[in-house]
Structures are given as structure tokens and as C-alpha cells.
Amino acid sequence: MSSFEPGRTETEQLNQLLLAVAEQRDRQAFRALFGHFAPRLKAFVMSQQADAGTAEEVVQETMVNVWRKAAQFDAAKASASTWVFTIARNMRIDMLRRARRPEPDMNDPAMVSDPEPLAHERISHEQEAERLRAAVAELPAEQQEVLRLVFMEDITHAEAAERLGIPLGTVKSRIRLALKRVRAEVGERE
Amino acid sequence: MKIHHHPSDELLLDYASGALGEGWSLAIATHLALCPACRRAVAGMETLGGGFLTSVAPAPIGDDALDIVMARLDAEPQEPAAAPVAEIPRGAEPVLPQPLRGYLGGDAGDLEWRRLGLGAFQVPVAMEDRRTSVRLLRIPAGRPVPEHSHRGLELTLVLRGAFSDATGEYKRGDFQEADDSLEHRPHAAPGEDCICLAVTDAPLRFSSVTARIVQPLLGI
Structure with a gap:
């Protein structure tokens, strides 16, 4: 899975x-984003078992929402591909599953704000994303496979176990190992 | 506020990927409002999602798809939509963070609490997805949580006060994930009433008509 890690310049281009x-x-920039x-x-x-026609509708709706919500994109918090992923994820929940996905509201007075990062923790999101992706690219194939299933096919751990014909415990332990390995790379959650 | 009990990686990952159902997601999203560490963990998982989106083998897109979308943009307002700014109520910090407050249509003091017995009260939280049963519980300070049996998973998020059981003490923002094997006898801490959000698998539907009538009365 060498292409998991996009080139730095490509990431920057998409953000721009x-x-x-x-x-x-x-609009020219939007056409280029559409092309990618x-x-x-x-x-x-x-x-996710959507037929081509339905998939095309979800894609169009997602891209219209990219246009609509572009002002909410914050390059300091996420890369373009991560941000587009979250829009597509929400769109497929909305259109394919016709379900709701509750989310926190960043402007809510009850929201506990992020702590100020210590000087040595201040690395750019891009650097962090690159390290995360590099870590995934180096995971054993079986761990990558489980993560890929969970993200691409929008299925739960139990469904992933069924799909792969392996016990649920094995799916869980592979995911745990994968996240641990990836997390060690970025020093998440104390 | 220091949070000691967090959701498992499995739950956070299913929330990040989008696979998690509405009721469970409400508990996760409300915990995220109170927990910067888990927000960061979810953001990291979303970065993985972005990586998978980048690396997938592209599928051919319809010839007219770009034209259709560009035509739709003409119908959009010309000015970029500003990031939505929520109305921030004045005064004290709400007990119930978003998105929970929105689901209930008000903060803890605005709700119609229903008596549950032993001095405890509850408010059901209406879900479109009926596979989970979601409610807000208020347990009087120092009292036990009323006997409740549940099948499968139960998520509890403390929003005010505290409760403790054999697994530890849970305060505002703390999150408990219990399956039916955990025999816990939670007690609210003395001092103030404990308000928490509880999400369980929806109760089994009984086939007898009597049970169907009695079930909602018992609140099980």
C-alpha cells in the first residue's frame, strides 16, 4: 500500500x-478538486454495496457540500483529504443509511477547549498526518486490511469479523495493535 | 476537569468511520464535547480515513458528473457560507453539552423529569434509530442507582455529580462501557444529585399484549 502516503506536495496542493x-x-480550483x-x-x-448510480449521486452531493462548506475547512486542523473524507462519511450515512450522526458543536459554551500545546508538541497537522500515514503504510498487511474494511466499508467490528471469516476477538486485537502502533508514532492520548 | 474514564478505541473508531448507530454516537459525541483528548484521538482516526480515501483505486466517474455539479453550483449563493455560529446562552455553563441538549430541547433544569422510584428520575431521549434506548437519569446524592437489568452493552456518561461502583469513581465527562457480565451496583456520590446519560440496546419486544402495555409503564 505504497500510495497510502500521498506526496507532501500533493497534500499541499489539495489544501491550496x-x-x-x-x-x-x-471554480477552476473546484474543478481540479473534483478531478482528484x-x-x-x-x-x-x-x-459499501452501493450501485454505480447511487454512488454517483452521493459523490455529486458530497462535492456540492465541499463547495458549500469550504469556509469551514481549517488547514491547521485537518488536511483536505481528511476533511473531504468526513463530508463523504456523513453524506453516506445520510443518503445510504438515512440515519443521523450526532456531533459536538464547537461553539457550545459547555465545550471543554483544547489545552494549549506545549512548545515541543507544536507540530503542524500536516506533519502529524504524514507520520500517521507512514505508520499505517508500515503496518502488517492483516492489520491494514482490517482498518481498511472499517473505514472504506463503513462496517462495525462485528461485521468486519464476519466478512473476513475470523473471530471478533481477532479483529479487535488487530485493530488495537494497529492503533497502538500508529499512536506511538504521534504520541496521542496520555 | 480531569477525565479518567474514556470510551474504548473500538467505539471511537466506529464513530470516526461512521459505522456507529445514532444512540451510541450521541453518548460519544457528548463525551467529545467534554474531552479534548478523545477529540484528538478521533481526529487522528479521521486522518486515517483521509489516507484510505487517498489511496483507493479511483473508479470511473460519469462524463456528465462534473457538468451536473458545476450547474448545481450556479444555484448556490455566491458568498461562501460562513461557519455557523451557535447562539451562546448567557450565564452558567450548561449541564448538558451539545449535541445532547439539542436532542432534549433544553438543559437539565428545563426538562420534564419522570419518577423512576427510589427518588430517581429519568427523561427519555427520542431517537430516530430505535435500536437503542437512550435516557437521562437523575440519581439522588448518596443513593443507589435503581436496579436495572440490561442486555448487551450499556454506555453511561456522567454530566453532573458523580457515581461510583467496584470499577471506580465517575465524574463529569467520565464514560463507562459495561456489558451484561458486569455486576455493578453504582451509587451516586454524596453532595449533589448525579445526572448521567445512559444508552442501552433497545429492550426486547415481548409478544404478549399485556407485556407490551406494561413494558412502557415500567420503563424497561
Whole structure:
């Protein structure tokens, strides 16, 4: 899975395109984003047993929402591909499963704010994302496979176990090992 | 506020991937409002999702898809939509963070609490997805949580006060994941009433008509 790690320049380019859409409503930039994301989004949606026609609808709706919500993109918090992933995830829950996904509201007065990072913790999101992805690319194939199933096919651990024909405990331990390995890379959650 | 009890990685991952159902997700999302560490963990998992989206083999897209989308953009307002700004109520910090407060239509003091016995009260939280049973519980300070049997998983998120059982003490923001093998006899801590969100698998539907009538009365 060598392509799991996008080149640094590609990541930066996509971020720039998305910022151009957010700040200047740049249609050329949007076309370029469409060219990159639409075929990937279609594969992503089709991996959830959606037929091609439905998948195409979800892709179109996702891209319209990328245009609509571009102002909410914060390059300091997430890369363009991560942000588009979250929009596509919510769209497929909405359109394919017709379900709700409750989310916290960043403007809620009850929200406990993020602690100020210590100086040595201040690495850019891009650096962190790169390290995460590099860590995934180095995981054993069986661990990558389980993570891929969970993310691409939007299925629970139990469903992943059924799909792979392995016990639920094995799925859980593979995911735990994978997350532990990936997390060691970025020093998450004390 | 220091949170000691967090949701498991499995739950956070299913929330990040989108596989988790509405009721469980409500407990996770409300915990996230109170827990920057878990927000960071979920953001990391979403970064993995972004990586998988990048690495997937692209599927051919319809020739007219771009034209259709560009035409739809013409119908959109020209100005970029500003990030939504929620109305921030004045005064004290709400007991119930979003998204829970929105589901209930008000904060803890605005709700119609129903008597549950032993001085405890509850408010059911309406879900579109009926596979879970979701409710807010209020347990009087120092009292035991009323006997409740449940099948499968039970998630509990403390929002005010505290409770403790054999597994430890749970305060605001703390999250407990219990299956039916855990025999816990939680007690609310003395001092103030304990308010917590409880999510369980939906109760089994009894086939007899009597049971169907009695079941909602018992609140099981």
C-alpha cells in the first residue's frame, strides 16, 4: 500500500485548492478538486454495496457540500483529504443509511477547549498526518486490511469479523495493535 | 476537569468511520464535547480515513458528473457560507453539552423529569434509530442507582455529580462501557444529585399484549 502516503506536495496542493474555493469561490480550483476526489469518492461509496448510480449521486452531493462548506475547512486542523473524507462519511450515512450522526458543536459554551500545546508538541497537522500515514503504510498487511474494511466499508467490528471469516476477538486485537502502533508514532492520548 | 474514564478505541473508531448507530454516537459525541483528548484521538482516526480515501483505486466517474455539479453550483449563493455560529446562552455553563441538549430541547433544569422510584428520575431521549434506548437519569446524592437489568452493552456518561461502583469513581465527562457480565451496583456520590446519560440496546419486544402495555409503564 505504497500510495497510502500521498506526496507532501500533493497534500499541499489539495489544501491550496480547497482554500481557493473557500476564500475566492474559485471554480477552476473546484474543478481540479473534483478531478482528484470524485473518482476516489465513487470507489469509496461503491465499496459499501452501493450501485454505480447511487454512488454517483452521493459523490455529486458530497462535492456540492465541499463547495458549500469550504469556509469551514481549517488547514491547521485537518488536511483536505481528511476533511473531504468526513463530508463523504456523513453524506453516506445520510443518503445510504438515512440515519443521523450526532456531533459536538464547537461553539457550545459547555465545550471543554483544547489545552494549549506545549512548545515541543507544536507540530503542524500536516506533519502529524504524514507520520500517521507512514505508520499505517508500515503496518502488517492483516492489520491494514482490517482498518481498511472499517473505514472504506463503513462496517462495525462485528461485521468486519464476519466478512473476513475470523473471530471478533481477532479483529479487535488487530485493530488495537494497529492503533497502538500508529499512536506511538504521534504520541496521542496520555 | 480531569477525565479518567474514556470510551474504548473500538467505539471511537466506529464513530470516526461512521459505522456507529445514532444512540451510541450521541453518548460519544457528548463525551467529545467534554474531552479534548478523545477529540484528538478521533481526529487522528479521521486522518486515517483521509489516507484510505487517498489511496483507493479511483473508479470511473460519469462524463456528465462534473457538468451536473458545476450547474448545481450556479444555484448556490455566491458568498461562501460562513461557519455557523451557535447562539451562546448567557450565564452558567450548561449541564448538558451539545449535541445532547439539542436532542432534549433544553438543559437539565428545563426538562420534564419522570419518577423512576427510589427518588430517581429519568427523561427519555427520542431517537430516530430505535435500536437503542437512550435516557437521562437523575440519581439522588448518596443513593443507589435503581436496579436495572440490561442486555448487551450499556454506555453511561456522567454530566453532573458523580457515581461510583467496584470499577471506580465517575465524574463529569467520565464514560463507562459495561456489558451484561458486569455486576455493578453504582451509587451516586454524596453532595449533589448525579445526572448521567445512559444508552442501552433497545429492550426486547415481548409478544404478549399485556407485556407490551406494561413494558412502557415500567420503563424497561
